[in-house]
Amino acid sequence: MARNRDDFDKFQMTSMRDSSIGLLKLLLILIFFVTGVVIGLTSNSHITWYFSLQAEQRYNSYALAPSSSSSSNNSYNTIEKLDCSSIIDDYVHPKTVTHSMSDDELFWRASMVPKKEEYPFTRVPTVAFMFLTKGSLPFIPLWERFFNGHEKLYSIYVHSPPGFDLNVSTTSPFYNRQIPSQIVEWGSVTLVDGERRLLANALLDFSNERFVLLSESCIPIYNFSTVYNYLTGSLHSFVESYDDPSRYGRGRYSRSMRPTIKLSDWRKGSQWFEIHRSIAVAIVSDTKYYDIFRKYCKPSCYPDEHYIPTLLNMLYGSLNSNRTVTYVDWSIGGPHPAMFEKSNVTLGFMRNIRNNGTVCGYNSDESNVCYLFARKFSPDALDSLLGMASTVMNF
Structure with missing residues (x-):
């Protein structure tokens, strides 16, 4: 009878230890997951900011021209107008x-x-x-x-x-x-x-x-x-x-x-x-x-x-x-x-x-x-x- 009680106590202690280890594993997995999400969001925001900056710089370089008052009043840019008169003239009166x-x-x-x-x-x-x-x-x-x-x-x-x-x-x-x-x-x-x-x-x-x-x-x-x-x-x-x-x-x-x-x-x-x-x-x-x-x-x-x-x-x-x-x-x-x-x-x-x-x-x-x-x-x-x-x- 005493032996049976000792076996039961050992089984109970083993079960509790296994439960603690499982809970610890679950907690570690959750910590790693949350950390990964945070790192991912942070990296994505930096990547998005980088490419947005690159696109803006290219747009400013090729599509925009600085306004005459940008140096003194503001930094706004104006889109350069394309003169189509020469294109039409070449189309209706070929020079060659x-x-x-x-x-x-x-x-x-x-x-x-x-x-x-x-x-x-x-x-x-x-x-x-x-x-x-x-x-x-x-x-x-x-x-x-x-x-x-x-x-x-x-x-x-x-x-x-x-x-x-x-x-x-x-x-x-x-x-x-x-x-x-x-x-x-x-x-x-x-x-x-x-x-x-x-x-x-x-x-x-x-x-x-x-x-x-x-x-x-x-x-x-x-x-x-x-x-x-x-x-x-x-x-x-x-x-x-x-x-x-x-x-x-x-x-x-x-x-x-x-x-x-x-x-x-x-x-x-x-x-x-x-x-x-x-x-x-x-x-x-x-x-x-x-x-x-x-x-x-x-x-x-x-x-x-x-x-x-x-x-x-x-x-x-x-x-x-x-x-x-x-x-x-x-x-x-x-x-x-x-x-x-x-x-x-x-x-x-x-x-x-x-x-x-x-x-x-x-x-x-x-x-x-x-x-x-x-x-x-x-x-x-x-x-x-x-x-x-x-x-x-x-x-």
């Missing part, structure tokens, strides 16, 4: 024609048309003179005289073979006016590509209202003021577009173009056009008709003589005069017009081109001024043309 856009990117960019009719700047309509050349421009001295004194009323774009450097002085209006180009081949759709490339680059300048396509053998036959007023005052574009029933017209049509382009839609005309801005946008935006020409208008079709005349006939006939403003002599026959050499260039010859009795429609009236430019002139005619520019062409 060089860029890295592909044709698809360029045409997409050029096809953008603002919905708001009013411009947020004073817009003076300008004429884009676009030169599609095989190389050099032999009549640059004549054109420089033509442009002189009218710098705010025109812009120049030159599409020459890739890698060709147009060697002109830094004071020439042709300086740095070569656009990114690609190879073009006579009689192929690449000629149309060159035309569209010129139009797209010229459309990037929102002041360009009229667009003239010229070659290296073209010359002006009136002074700048006459040409400018004639083009900007016209209600129509000047694209030759007519139905030629011969094998040189309808004979080039492919039945594969049906039903999008029918034979009755097919038109022919001079490559050398002058168009309004709205027509230029339509041409660079077009994929429906252009893709058909690219696929079915092969070299014997001469797409440069049919694409734009057909497009305008189908969609914009009421906006076109159906005539060209560039004089060309086809009387000798063959695939190329007559070449005017130095011996041909006389006072009488030039006066006859300017006024040969031809009467043409201009807006709702008739006019004796039907041609503003002429081609094809041989490079050796330059001196003769310069000699009579002031007396015949009045510039």
